[in-house]
Amino acid sequence: MENTNNIEKQFLARQLSLYHDLQNGNATWQDILNLRKEYGYPEISVDTLRRSFQGIRDYDAVGFINTNQNNNAAITTKESVFTDYLNRTTTSEKTISVLPSEINNPDTLLNAHGFNPREFELVSAKNSRWDNNGDGDRVRYSSKITVRPRKDDGITYEDIDDYFYKLTHTLRDSMIVTGTPEQYDKDGEILEIDLQDLHIGLFSYGAETGEDYDIKIACKRVSEALSDIKDRTQGRKFSKIILALLGDILHTDNEQGTTTKGTRQDVDTRPTKMFDKTLDLLIDFIFELGQIAPVDVVAVAGNHDSYISYTLYKALEMAYRDEPNVVFYNSPNPRKALRYGKCLIGFCHGDQKNNSLATWLQNEYAEDWGKTKYREVHCGHLHSLHSDMQNFEESQNGLIVRRLFATTSASAWEHRQGYPKNLKTVMCFVWNPNKGLREIWYNTVD
Numbered sequence: 001m002e003n004t005n006n007i008e009k010q011f012l013a014r015q016l017s018l019y020h021d022l023q024n025g026n027a028t029w030q031d032i033l034n035l036r037k038e039y040g041y042p043e044i045s046v047d048t049l050r051r052s053f054q055g056i057r058d059y060d061a062v063g064f065i066n067t068n069q070n071n072n073a074a075i076t077t078k079e080s081v082f083t084d085y086l087n088r089t090t091t092s093e094k095t096i097s098v099l100p101s102e103i104n105n106p107d108t109l110l111n112a113h114g115f116n117p118r119e120f121e122l123v124s125a126k127n128s129r130w131d132n133n134g135d136g137d138r139v140r141y142s143s144k145i146t147v148r149p150r151k152d153d154g155i156t157y158e159d160i161d162d163y164f165y166k167l168t169h170t171l172r173d174s175m176i177v178t179g180t181p182e183q184y185d186k187d188g189e190i191l192e193i194d195l196q197d198l199h200i201g202l203f204s205y206g207a208e209t210g211e212d213y214d215i216k217i218a219c220k221r222v223s224e225a226l227s228d229i230k231d232r233t234q235g236r237k238f239s240k241i242i243l244a245l246l247g248d249i250l251h252t253d254n255e256q257g258t259t260t261k262g263t264r265q266d267v268d269t270r271p272t273k274m275f276d277k278t279l280d281l282l283i284d285f286i287f288e289l290g291q292i293a294p295v296d297v298v299a300v301a302g303n304h305d306s307y308i309s310y311t312l313y314k315a316l317e318m319a320y321r322d323e324p325n326v327v328f329y330n331s332p333n334p335r336k337a338l339r340y341g342k343c344l345i346g347f348c349h350g351d352q353k354n355n356s357l358a359t360w361l362q363n364e365y366a367e368d369w370g371k372t373k374y375r376e377v378h379c380g381h382l383h384s385l386h387s388d389m390q391n392f393e394e395s396q397n398g399l400i401v402r403r404l405f406a407t408t409s410a411s412a413w414e415h416r417q418g419y420p421k422n423l424k425t426v427m428c429f430v431w432n433p434n435k436g437l438r439e440i441w442y443n444t445v446d
């Protein structure tokens with residue numbers, strides 16, 4: 001008997017719930033008839049049913065019917081979603097539980113019905129307070145809303161926030177290799193790109209030296225070289241890109257506008273700005289390379305920037321700390337080497353004693369030396385061919401040493417010395433791990 005009683009209570013509760021839905025326009029008399037049928041009650045006509053509710057209607061109208069009973073938990077209400085494709089609207093009907101103060105907030109209603117407020121806007125809403133059985137201060141409502149997709153130009157405050165957030169976080173958010181880089185082939189060749197002697201921060205007055213140079217020009221040259229390099233990689237695949245940062249990327253090392261050892265320089269601007277612009281430039285540079293293939297960044301200090309370059313490289317490494325396809329070789333050691341198959345490439349700035357340029361690699365990387373057949377040392381520092389070491393390229397003792405060109409212009413001091421004008425070029429080397437060096441690219445910008 002107890003059980004039968006519970007079922008009857010459940011029926012009565014559901015019927016009452018439907019009756020309230022009906023008054024709110026969310027149910028029909030036929031829904032109530034269907035419910036009666038489900039519980040085994042004899043069929044009656046709609047008219048009879050309606051009349052039978054007259055008494056309930058009277059009591060309910062003055063609040064005598066308390067629906068806030070324990071067995072209301074058994075009440076199930078219908079949920080429905082109807083989409084009108086012609087008018088591009090969707091009508092959702094369900095029981096929601098929200099704070100009474102929020103019931104007129106379109107975003108609250110959209111969220112409660114499972115629509116993203118940034119994608120949909122509210123066309124109409126009808127909410128009938130049901131009971132106080134919500135969570136905490138929340139109240140349950142029988143809710144029916146009609147929504148439509150926002151137009152494309154429907155910009156929200158969140159969109160604006162997003163836009164500015166992305167401006168400063170673009171690189172981190174859309175990071176390089178969410179999948180496989182576009183031109184990656186594990187059996188492909190290796191592209192080495194060398195940046196050295198950019199001397200970002202150097203100021204040169206064209207009337208005095210024949211050629212203007214400042215931060216803007218410095219960064220522009222690097223960007224131009226990069227787009228040239230990207231053009232040349234079109235249709236090709238690489239297993240790896242090496243970005244070698246070989247020192248004197250920054251022109252000065254301190255607030256006094258001098259090199260590390262204290263030689264005064266002609267500077268374009270504040271050292272903080274020099275640092276910021278260079279960091280942005282290199283973050284962008286690596287980002288672009290990362291679209292092509294995984295990147296190894298190997299970095300050494302120069303004689304102009306031996307301290308500040310260390311912080312620059314560390315900042316760069318931090319920018320890519322969550323990116324497993326960008327690997328940094330960033331120790332403070334001024335000489336480093338990387339081995340790929342039968343190739344061993346040594347990197348240094350080039351300001352050490354000339355007679356050690358051709359010997360440090362076999363001394364400091366003896367094991368790698370023994371395992372390789374093709375060995376080179378790449379360095380910068382002199383910007384061009386003038387030097388004690390007369391040749392741009394020297395081959396001796398199973399090693400080729402290459403002095404690389406730079407993209408910087410001459411300072412007033414260098415111009416006065418009469419040094420020859422440089423070829424302004426970013427040099428690239430294409431390596432085959434088994435066959436050694438295959439190509440040298442000159443990406444000349446000016």
Ligand SMILES: [Mn+2]
Nearest residue numbers: 248302303381
């Ligand atoms: Mn140098």
